[in-house]
Amino acid sequence: MEHDFTTLPARRGTGSSKWESMLEDNPCVASDVVPLSVADMEFLTPEPIKAALHRLIDSTSLGYTDPTEDFFDACIAWQERRHGWTPERSWIVTSPGVVPALYTAVTAFTKPGDGVIVQPPVYYPFFRAVEQTGRTLVENPLLRDGTTWTFDLEGLSEIIRTEHPKAIIISSPHNPVGRVWSEEELRGLLAVCDEGGLTILCDEIHDDLIMPGHTHTTLLKLATPEQASRIVVCTACSKTFSLAGVQCSAIFIPSDDLRKRFLGAYSAQGHFQLNAFAYPALIAAYNECEDWLDELIDVIWGNYLRLRERLDGRLGGLRVHPLEGTYLPWADFSAWGMPADVREAFLHEHAQLYLDSGAVFGEGGEAFERFNIACPAWVLDAALDRLEAAYGSEAFELARQGSDAS
Numbered sequence: 001m002e003h004d005f006t007t008l009p010a011r012r013g014t015g016s017s018k019w020e021s022m023l024e025d026n027p028c029v030a031s032d033v034v035p036l037s038v039a040d041m042e043f044l045t046p047e048p049i050k051a052a053l054h055r056l057i058d059s060t061s062l063g064y065t066d067p068t069e070d071f072f073d074a075c076i077a078w079q080e081r082r083h084g085w086t087p088e089r090s091w092i093v094t095s096p097g098v099v100p101a102l103y104t105a106v107t108a109f110t111k112p113g114d115g116v117i118v119q120p121p122v123y124y125p126f127f128r129a130v131e132q133t134g135r136t137l138v139e140n141p142l143l144r145d146g147t148t149w150t151f152d153l154e155g156l157s158e159i160i161r162t163e164h165p166k167a168i169i170i171s172s173p174h175n176p177v178g179r180v181w182s183e184e185e186l187r188g189l190l191a192v193c194d195e196g197g198l199t200i201l202c203d204e205i206h207d208d209l210i211m212p213g214h215t216h217t218t219l220l221k222l223a224t225p226e227q228a229s230r231i232v233v234c235t236a237c238s239k240t241f242s243l244a245g246v247q248c249s250a251i252f253i254p255s256d257d258l259r260k261r262f263l264g265a266y267s268a269q270g271h272f273q274l275n276a277f278a279y280p281a282l283i284a285a286y287n288e289c290e291d292w293l294d295e296l297i298d299v300i301w302g303n304y305l306r307l308r309e310r311l312d313g314r315l316g317g318l319r320v321h322p323l324e325g326t327y328l329p330w331a332d333f334s335a336w337g338m339p340a341d342v343r344e345a346f347l348h349e350h351a352q353l354y355l356d357s358g359a360v361f362g363e364g365g366e367a368f369e370r371f372n373i374a375c376p377a378w379v380l381d382a383a384l385d386r387l388e389a390a391y392g393s394e395a396f397e398l399a400r401q402g403s404d405a406s
C-alpha cells in the first residue's frame with residue numbers, strides 16, 4: 001500500500017466535533033478510545049492536499065478569494081473521470097457545504113409552509129433544512145425488505161396526489177442505509193417526481209465512496225432536459241478526502257432560473273465566497289489524489305468485511321446490512337431488544353463505543369447503529385474487542401433486564 005492508512009491523526013483536543021462530543025459524554029474515556037461516529041475520517045490528510053495548502057500559505061496572502069478557472073476545470077474533470085458525465089461550467093455554484101446548500105435551496109425554491117419530502121431513515125439535517133426554514137416536513141419512509149432498502153414509489157405518488165409538496169431531498173448514495181441507487185430505481189424516482197413537478201435536491205456527497213461491484217449514477221446523467229431543469233445536485237470533496245473542516249462543495253444547477261434564485265438566497269444570507277483554503281484543497285484533491293481514493297476504498301471495504309465477519313449473526317444476532325456506498329455501515333441491533341437510549345448508554349458506558357444511534361435518522365432507524373469505519377483497521381478491531389467484551393459481561397444482562405422491566 002502506497003499511502004498511510006494506519007497512522008491515527010492526533011485529533012483529541014483540536015476541537016474535532018466527533019472527539020469533543022465523546023469527551024463531553026465521558027471526560028475520562030480511556031486514552032486509546034477512538035470515536036466511530038460523525039462522518040469524517042481518522043486518516044492523515046493526503047500529501048498533495050497538504051502541499052497545496054503549504055504552497056498557498058508560503059506564497060501569497062489570504063485575502064478575499066474567488067474560484068479560478070482551475071477550480072471549475074477540476075470539478076468538471078472529476079465528474080467526467082469518476083462518474084462519466086460532463087457538467088457545464090456555468091452550472092457550478094460553490095457553497096461552504098452541502099448542508100448549507102440544502103438550506104439555501106429549500107429557501108430559494110419553496111415558500112414557507114410548502115411541503116418538502118424526505119425519506120427516512122436519512123441524514124438528519126435533511127429534517128432540519130425543512131423545519132428550520134418554516135417549510136412542512138413530509139415523510140415518505142424507505143421500504144425495508146430484510147437487509148435491503150428501497151424507495152417507496154407508490155407512497156411517493158400518493159403523497160404527491162394528496163399533499164401537493166413542492167420539493168424532495170434525496171440522499172444518493174444513501175446515508176445511513178448504505179444503498180447506491182440503481183439506474184432503474186433513479187429512473188422510477190424521476191418518473192414519480194414528474195407527476196408533481198417536484199424540485200429535486202439530490203445530495204450526492206457520498207458519490208465517490210462506492211464499494212466494489214456498484215456504480216453511482218448522478219441523477220443529472222439520467223434526467224431529460226425538462227427534469228434537469230428541476231434538479232440540483234450537491235457534491236463535495238469533503239466527504240471523499242476528509243476535508244469537512246475546509247468547507248468546500250460544488251453544487252450543479254443546470255437551470256438558469258434556479259441558479260439565479262439559489263444565488264439570490266445565498267447572498268441574502270450574507271454568503272459570498274468560500275475561504276481561501278477551500279479552492280487549492282479541492283483542486284489538489286481532484287487533480288492529484290485519485291490513487292489515494294482508490295486505496296482508501298480498498299481499506300474501507302476491508303474494514304467492512306472485518307466488521308461483518310465479527311458482528312453479523314453474532315453477539316446475540318446483530319445484522320450488518322450490505323454496504324454499497326459510504327463508509328458508514330448500518331447494523332441492526334434489534335436482537336438486543338433494548339430501546340435506543342438504553343442501548344446507547346450501554347455502548348458508551350460498558351464498551352466505550354461511540355457510534356451514531358440510528359434513532360437520530362428518523363423512522364425505521366431506531367433499532368440500528370451507524371458505524372464509521374473510515375479509520376485504521378487496528379482502531380476498528382479494538383472497538384470490536386470492547387464491544388465483544390461488553391456483550392459477554394454481566395452489565396449486558398442487567399441492561400437487557402432493565403429494558404424488559406421498563
Ligand SMILES: Cc1ncc(COP(=O)(O)O)c(C=O)c1O
Pocket residue numbers: 039096097098099100123171175203205206236238244249
Ligand atoms: C448525506 C450527507 N449530506 C451532507 C453531509 C455534510 O455536508 P457538508 O459538511 O458539506 O455540509 C453529510 C455528512 O455526513 C452527509 O452524510
